[in-house]
Amino acid sequence: GQNIDQPTEMTAxxxxxxxxxxxxxxxxxNGLFWYQQHxxxxxxxxxxxxxxxxxxxxxxxxxxxxxxxxxxxLLKELQMKDSASYLCAVRDSSNYQxxxxxxxxxxxxx
Amino acid sequence: KAGVTQTPRYxxxxxxxxxxxxxxPISGHRSVSWYQQTPGQGLQFLFEYFSETQRNKGNFPGRxxxxxxxxxxxxxxxxxxxxxxxxxxxCASSPSPGQGANEKLFFGSGTQLSVL
Numbered sequence: 001g002q003n004i005d006q007p008t009e010m011t012a013x014x015x016x017x018x019x020x021x022x023x024x025x026x027x028x029x030n031g032l033f034w035y036q037q038h039x040x041x042x043x044x045x046x047x048x049x050x051x052x053x054x055x056x057x058x059x060x061x062x063x064x065x066x067x068x069x070x071x072x073x074l075l076k077e078l079q080m081k082d083s084a085s086y087l088c089a090v091r092d093s094s095n096y097q098x099x100x101x102x103x104x105x106x107x108x109x110x
Numbered sequence: 111k112a113g114v115t116q117t118p119r120y121x122x123x124x125x126x127x128x129x130x131x132x133x134x135p136i137s138g139h140r141s142v143s144w145y146q147q148t149p150g151q152g153l154q155f156l157f158e159y160f161s162e163t164q165r166n167k168g169n170f171p172g173r174x175x176x177x178x179x180x181x182x183x184x185x186x187x188x189x190x191x192x193x194x195x196x197x198x199x200x201c202a203s204s205p206s207p208g209q210g211a212n213e214k215l216f217f218g219s220g221t222q223l224s225v226l
Contacts, residue, residue, distance in 0.1 A: 031213070033214065035215075041219065042219050042220065043153075043217050045214040045216075089153075096165075096166055096207075097155050098153075098155060099155075100145075100154075100155075101152050102150060102151055102152045103152065
């Protein structure tokens with residue numbers, strides 16, 4: 001079946017580093033996305049991985065291992081505005097649908 | 111460039127009624143998809159439209175339907191509402207159902223539907 005797992009909630013300190021993991025099981029794979037969603041707002045695109053390895057974009061980096069069905073989003077130099085939910089989504093090549101995880105709520109403390 | 115616009119922002123209905131939600135994509139975007147979001151669950155895919163044709167459909171009952179117009183605007187309809195239909199309905203647009211990072215979605219703020 002299709003399944004994406006993420007931790008429900010994480011807490012980190014301002015200025016620190018946090019890693020949010022995502023594991024997936026899908027019939028096919030054609031890319032993995034990370035989105036950020038602040039409470040009461042629309043999700044916004046953060047990153048895309050289709051090949052194994054690390055993609056860096058400023059304070060945010062995303063890693064993919066297709067053989068392990070695993071990705072993580074790394075946030076550095078955490079700021080209070082990073083408090084949000086982080087959604088992992090996989091494009092399933094068997095039906096071309098985007099399968100979403102339930103999201104990880106990240107709480108940043110001063 | 112204006113973002114994705116969804117109307118209405120909030121909606122309260124009673125069981126058995128029907129509802130129509132509207133989505134205007136970013137100018138130039140021809141692909142529109144709809145999602146249902148409930149607390150504790152991931153986004154559930156409803157359907158995707160491109161050039162007025164439904165390209166893909168999720169596992170929702172036939173009470174959920176949609177359409178896309180020639181100007182790429184889309185509507186979603188839910189008939190015979192049930193309490194479990196209470197959720198945030200998100201619309202997203204993209205230039206086209208292409209490959210890779212070009213598929214990234216631009217979401218509207220959603221319509222919060224409450225069924226009483």
